């Protein structure tokens with residue numbers, strides 16, 4: 086209906102007559118063509134996953150535990166938008182194996198995880214619940230696993246500095262423990278907003294609002310110009326900022342605001358946030374034809390994490406277009422152009438490159454870029470499924486709520502496990518690396534007229 090109308094308008098306005106050199110042959114107007122592109126990339130992506138093979142650990146992507154959650158979230162969306170059930174069993178098996186004590190905080194990895202790592206698995210489970218992804222008998226429901234993440238994270242709400250907020254890392258020996266960052270706070274904000282809408286339980290919605298309101302008191306969410314700083318430090322009471330601009334930070338806050346907008350039946354507070362952040366998103370990441378991870382694509386220095394970020398923005402913009410339908414006219418054409426761009430980077434038989442705005446293959450090929458490409462292809466399917474929407478308990482979702490999930494006596498108050506020497510060494514290395522990268526980000530930002538004070542403040546913060 087509305088989406089379809091836009092599809093034709095867009096095709097007329099921007100696509101027709103453009104010479105497309107698609108490595109993957111993608112016709113954005115043709116459902117079968119998009120499905121074919123998506124299944125080609127999904128197959129390639131899954132050829133790099135080994136958790137389902139004998140002797141391997143289900144759900145585990147070596148050296149990057151959170152990536153498993155991202156991959157499954159992407160596969161659940163792929164199944165929903167295309168109907169292809171090929172990877173459903175692998176997805177269910179991997180997610181359930183990594184569930185920990187109903188909280189996606191499994192012992193094997195929990196001592197080096199950040200709040201954001203755990204949160205992403207919670208969002209994957211939330212996605213499964215909203216889309217009625219099939220459950221396994223005798224196992225916790227998808228939504229209860231999302232509730233388990235919420236219930237373990239909320240006790241970590243930290244008021245020792247900055248008047249609140251979630252720290253980036255969970256343990257004192259981890260580099261980043263004294264930072265508060267956009268994705269940990271924006272991601273939990275989105276999770277809380279979605280749980281609120283799904284269960285109609287006020288507790289979640291009020292935590293969502295609290296996370297949003299707190300973020301606005303810091304550079305993590307600046308409501309005067311609607312920009313999102315990646316991180317800020319507790320040493321400076323969250324006044325300093327590492328201003329790298331990343332797509333997924335915007336996606337997290339926009340997506341969460343869209344759920345709140347929907348729950349409040351069009352609340353103005355949330356509309357203002359969506360509109361402001363969308364405007365910045367278009368300016369920053371869509372200055373070219375297709376979505377671009379500007380920070381690292383120009384220099385081709387994106388790491389494996391960063392290559393996944395565009396996938397989040399793709400899928401969260403798409404849910405925004407559905408639950409805040411007035412935004413669809415802005416979102417859909419940009420998703421479609423991005424899908425066409427991604428297809429240019431996906432040469433047959435190999436993983437995709439990252440520069441969706443460039444016609445020739447950019448020379449990179451990673452499983453993480455496959456995830457982003459798969460996400461934007463799935464998103465481009467939304468125009469063909471006009472009754473699609475994230476479900477709630479009141480509108481047909483079947484995943485059963487368990488507000489007690491993941492609660493543990495010893496989680497309140499939060500007790501870190503004893504620190505080992507190995508932990509310390511690892512943490513020091515992580516801190517040095519992180520601070521170096523963070524400073525590099527800061528330098529890019531320097532505006533001689535504006536940042537003399539805050540830049541110096543941030544610099545001394547880096548020595549802590």
Ligand SMILES: *[C@@H]1O[C@H](CO)[C@@H](O)[C@H](O)[C@H]1NC(C)=O
Pocket residue numbers: 142143145182183184191193
């Ligand atoms: C934890 O590690 C053990 C030993 O490698 C493995 O068998 C188990 O599957 C792992 N559990 C998770 C949740 O990854």
Ligand SMILES: *[C@@H]1O[C@H](CO)[C@@H](O)[C@H](O)[C@H]1NC(C)=O
Pocket residue numbers: 346347350351407408409410411474475
């Ligand atoms: C909330 O989402 C539904 C789709 O699930 C949509 O039909 C409705 O218009 C949305 N509400 C608002 C206020 O936009």
Ligand SMILES: *[C@@H]1O[C@H](CO)[C@@H](O)[C@H](O)[C@H]1NC(C)=O
Pocket residue numbers: 286287288289488489
């Ligand atoms: C609402 O959620 C909170 C937080 O998990 C929980 O303590 C409470 O029991 C829930 N209420 C209902 C009616 O489910």
